[in-house]
Amino acid sequence: MIADPGRPLARSLYLHIPFCDTRCPYCDFAIHIGGDHLHQPYVEAVIRELDWLADSRRPQLGLETVYLGGGTPGLLALPLLEQLLAAVEQRFGIAEGAEVTIEANPSGLTEELARSWLALGINRVSLGVQSLDDRALRWLGRNHDSATAEAALRAAAAAGLENLSCDLIYAIPEQPTSVFASGLRRLLSYQPPHVSCYELTVEPSTALARWVTSGRVLGPKEQDFVEQHRLARELLEEAGLLQYEVSNYARPGSESRHNLAYWQGRHYLAAGCGAHGFIDREAAEGLGFSLSPEDVGVRYWNLRNAATYIKQVTVRGHGRRGHEALDHEQRRLELLACGLRLRAGVELSEPRQLVEADRLAHLGLVTIAGNRVAATPRGIEVLDRVTLELAAS
Numbered sequence: 001m002i003a004d005p006g007r008p009l010a011r012s013l014y015l016h017i018p019f020c021d022t023r024c025p026y027c028d029f030a031i032h033i034g035g036d037h038l039h040q041p042y043v044e045a046v047i048r049e050l051d052w053l054a055d056s057r058r059p060q061l062g063l064e065t066v067y068l069g070g071g072t073p074g075l076l077a078l079p080l081l082e083q084l085l086a087a088v089e090q091r092f093g094i095a096e097g098a099e100v101t102i103e104a105n106p107s108g109l110t111e112e113l114a115r116s117w118l119a120l121g122i123n124r125v126s127l128g129v130q131s132l133d134d135r136a137l138r139w140l141g142r143n144h145d146s147a148t149a150e151a152a153l154r155a156a157a158a159a160g161l162e163n164l165s166c167d168l169i170y171a172i173p174e175q176p177t178s179v180f181a182s183g184l185r186r187l188l189s190y191q192p193p194h195v196s197c198y199e200l201t202v203e204p205s206t207a208l209a210r211w212v213t214s215g216r217v218l219g220p221k222e223q224d225f226v227e228q229h230r231l232a233r234e235l236l237e238e239a240g241l242l243q244y245e246v247s248n249y250a251r252p253g254s255e256s257r258h259n260l261a262y263w264q265g266r267h268y269l270a271a272g273c274g275a276h277g278f279i280d281r282e283a284a285e286g287l288g289f290s291l292s293p294e295d296v297g298v299r300y301w302n303l304r305n306a307a308t309y310i311k312q313v314t315v316r317g318h319g320r321r322g323h324e325a326l327d328h329e330q331r332r333l334e335l336l337a338c339g340l341r342l343r344a345g346v347e348l349s350e351p352r353q354l355v356e357a358d359r360l361a362h363l364g365l366v367t368i369a370g371n372r373v374a375a376t377p378r379g380i381e382v383l384d385r386v387t388l389e390l391a392a393s
């Protein structure tokens, strides 16, 4: 058995805002290009869906994390953001000291805007820097260059926004490791307290996948994945940002509390097109999901298209497209897979699993402290294998 984080009530809320100026060719998220006229009806639909979700909660304890993801939620006009956050506060309460994050692109982030977000209670910004190399940014099809990204970093600092996270992509084809390294060093000169460093993934239904298949561009190379992942960890840890999750680095105390809720297997609510939520059995029954006796929770997901989502919410009060009920065994496997992504690892209590963990420890793939098992840097490079072997034991 794995210790279940228990606490059934969701204290985290994800809100998906799909709007973007342009579509990056590698992007597989639920997004909507342009469509300013949809912003207001979309926000109203999300608020309506919050009403539906509010039924899933018993006592109102207040949310500990709210995450505005996308898409580019930073494109929403301030009055709409204000309306949305006020609706969240009214329906769920936002706890004192809660982490409230917004995702933003460097283009358009000014000192004034960052100050306005802070005034609305948004205290964390996740900035899509992706690279500080202009050639790589063009390859990625981003709508900003490195000068814009650096101007955004300066604007955030000038506004007094301390809780800043920067997204970075590695293994970009045709970008030598030395160029990736100098970009990362430059980013670190701005001293961000949190960096998310993701490998470039070619998702099947994207323009990038078509280009790679037709030979128009080269795909990412396995050797770059390994080399640049190791290098990123080395440089980031040297700068005091510890790898607390496979792709995430932070100064101690600056970890993303919202994302930790996912990886620690906690429950979370979600609204907006393409959003995924995970709720406990009692909350699911309150929302009308039909469950079998062995189910312990429900993962649900929403329609991806913004316009269809708005229509469905208008008629049915929610944008749900599908759900999956989880029994104890599925939950156990999820907790194991997510927990192993964390530096802190996962607590195991089944003797057979601990024997297997001991074998993996001898191979240098995990460490064991008491019953807590965590992947080593080498283990992280073969994490699927480590997870499968522990799950099968």
Ligand code: SF4
Pocket (backbone or CB within 6 Å): 019, 020, 021, 022, 023, 024, 027, 028, 029, 031, 070, 071, 072, 105, 128
């Ligand atoms: S800005 Fe982000 S969400 Fe928007 S298209 Fe590019 S990768 Fe996708």
